[in-house]
Amino acid sequence: MRISLISKLTIGTSLILLVFMVFFAYINIAALKTILLDAAISDADKLSETIIKTTHYEMLEDNRKRAYEMIEEVGTLQGVDHIRMINKSGNITFSTEKDEIGGTLDKTAAGCNMCHTSGETKVHASTMNRSRVFFDKQGKQVVGMAKAIYNEKSCYLSSCHFHPPQQKILGVLDITVSLENMHTLIGYYRNKIIFLMMLLLLFISMSITFFTHRLVNRPVKNLLTQTKKIARGDLDARVQNVSHDEIGELSDAFNQMTASLKSARVELEEWGKNLEAKVTERTREIKQMQNQLIRSEKLVSLGRLVAGITHEINNPLTGILMFATLTSRSPQLDPSLKSDMDVIINEANRCAKIVKGLLEFSRESIPQKKPASLNKVMEGTLDLIGRQSSFHNIDIVKDYQTDLPLIPIDENQMQQVFINMLLNASQSMPGGGSICIKTYTENEEYVCLKITDTGTGIADDDLQKIFDPFFTTKSDKGTGLGLSVSYGIIERHGGKIEVQSKLSEGTTFTIKLPLHPQGRETPAASSPAN
Secondary structure, eight states, rough: OOOHHHHHHHHHHHHHHHHHHHHHHHHHHHHHHHHHHHHHHHHHHHHHHHHHHTHHHHTTTTTTHHHHHHHHHHTTHHHEEEEEEEEEEEEEESSSSGTTOOOOOOOTTTTTTTEETTTOOOOTOOOOHHHHEEOTTTTTTEEEEEEEEEHHHHHHHHHHOOOOOTEEEEEEEEEEEHHHHHHHHHHHHHHHHHHHHHHHHHHHHHHHHHHHHHIIIIIHHHHHHHHHHHHOOOOOOOOOOOSSSSSHHHHHHHHHHHHHHHHHHHHHHHHHHHHHHHHHHHHHHHHHHHHHHHHHHHHHHHHHHHHHHHHEEEEEEEEEEHHHHHHHHOTSSSSGGGHHHHHHHHHHHHHHHHHHHHHHHHHHOOOOOEOOOOHHHHHHHHHHHHTTGGGGTEHHHHEEOOOOOOOEHEEEEHHHHHHHHHHHHHHHHOEEEEEEEEEETTTTTTEEEEEEHHHHHHOOOHTTTTTSHHHHHOOSSSSHHHHHHHHHHHHTTTTTTEEETTTTEEEEEEEEEEEEEEEEEEOOOOOOOO
């Protein structure tokens, strides 16, 4: 006969739970019995101590009648079986059971074997050793407590006593307390545990059956049905997954497998049709890579050409600038020619700046790196250019990360990048505005610096060309090399520059430098690609 998965899980789990519940119930009942027994022994000990203390004064006055009356009143309390007093010779001087008064204690009886063993009297035993649990004449279980009555100083100095000081013990107070209430309570507790255990077992079994059917059996059956459909070639079959557990992951994996099989079949069917398109796409990608390589080679060649040209131009340009300046300052110069000489000097200075930019563009300087903070480099840059006239109507907003980690950089080259960025931002806001400078870390991988201005912005068509050498949007000044040089510096540091801009809203340049550079960065020969 086939047994379902739910039945197996329910029966197995119920048996395991039953074993543990029985063991737990046994431990609990045994612990409760020990606790109640200890409580009964402690109560008997306290009752003995109370009787001795309350009858002490009557004994000193030799008012035995009153003392015995007090003991009889205590003996009427519920749970107290009987109380007796025994002198040092073992004679019972008083008992709540009148027929044993005057008798001699049987030291071998079940009620005495805890205090009398091997002929010794354990009057100094602990509370647990002075107690004994036994069955009385009626067959009921009781607990007995023997409490020694010591010969205190107030006793042997009393006029009515003749006990010498050397006598340590005058007698023993023996109390027997019934344990019927304890057994009744344990029985009630045991029955309650059994009832709750059966109720809990029934509830757990029903819960296991319900959840197993809902969470395991039903999804497995659904999965089995879809598997049979796939075996028949229906690759559109999908398992409806509504859970987020292992069954749900199995369903997702099944659906992914089905989708992969279908995709593979469709790909095989379409491979012949799409082969030409794939070849065309690959060819286009190869051409694009070739164009990038050609462009890089052109930029390298341009850098070398620029280095030679600037060297050849710089010498005559220096001569022109020097003699034009001397001529302009000569007192023999016709004043009408003074303005023309100033134009020559200004244009020569402009050419000198262009030559300087070309030299920087063509130079392959390797960064001299050392650990530094971008916050401090930016502060040094602001101190250097912040007092220029182009920054008079511009507010500088600083948002530095205070715990920005140090990174290996060339501070001079990085300051050159920041100067280019800040000057471009200030020149885009001739009427004033604000520049926000923010530093932060990104994904524990990059240390970033973001410069945001509220200037005129950059057109979308120009945005893709701003890092090209000699490209500029400034009609009256600028060589178009500042951003190209900056890009090369950042590239040699293993970082990157990102730019976002909107016309009439402003521009944001983001510089990202690696927090942990790997290997040695390859120096860039010239400007970056787009």
